[in-house]
Amino acid sequence: MSSADIVAEIAVRFTALSLVAIGGINAILPEIHRVVVDVEGWMTSAQFVELFALAQLAPGPNAMIVALVGWKVAGVVGALVATAAVCGPSSVACYIAWQWADRLREAPLRGVIQRALAPIAIGLIMASGYTLARGADRSLGALALTLLATAALAFTRINPVWVLLAAAAVGIGGLA
């Protein structure tokens, strides 16, 4: 597959995902993982999780993982196309929805849709965590780090960056 083909593939696949990213980027991570690891074989599961960790350590929105995946498979052009494909359609939809927001507020179905989507979004985010953990946890030490980070985020208000840096330090110690 040539680089141009890869970029085109990313553009088509990610554009479709943009409009179903309910709950944000974390809801579509398993699908991005499925496409780039299982379907296309562009990287291993472990490499995917490494990119995710890098994206979490850098500043910026969660969408940065998408830029990194694009960069890994097709360089800077891949990064820009992937970011635009994931953010573009949803942004246009958001602009349109905002113009209708006042009317939507009174729609009887709005509450129903909101209550129906929330648990599905949570299930998808959980699926992301599971997919990432399967790629990252190749030792008991790594599994322990995953569980500790889970607890830190679920039950404390600590900034996630400190959790990542602490885990990186543990990793340098050879425990992951």
Next chain:
Amino acid sequence: MAADPQPPEGSPLAGVTRPALFASFLKMGLLGFGGVLPWARRVIVDERGWLDDREFAQLIGLCQVLPGPNVVNLAVIIGARTQGPIGSLIAVSGILFVPVALMLAIAAFYASLADNVHARNAIAGASAAAAGLIVGTALRLLLHARPPPRGLVTGATAFVAVGILQWPLLWVITVLIPAGIALEWRASRTDAERKHAKRE
């Protein structure tokens, strides 16, 4: 008729210039280590006074229901309220471009370290924790939302189908979203009937 894209007279958003819009979202993007949302609140509510806490919470609620990255949606709406569609473009560029450029620089630096054993060990540790952060996010949302049994069923189905069975997301949600809405719709009608019966 669509809502008036201009903010009402006297709203702090009416006087926001394009450079100020870009600079504010640039700041949120650059300071947003471990998530942009807390910084978005700080800049928009505390520093600039564009919205109060209640308005900000309502806007975030809307951004979370809509598809796409939440903070990008936030940039779209705030940008639109100050300068129309151009404002949306300016705010989204502010929050995306510089972080993407920085991200690529970091990635290139990381690629040059790929053979270093310490760098590999560090990223292995951070990877394991990063997975946990997402599981923790889901847990936190679950504890906060406490969905009824029908919600637990649709949420668990989404998790099993997409996470464990690794079925294609588009197929899964094409079935799951209408099913979830139907369940929720039936429940809301049953609730309404029950209330009605009680009143009589």
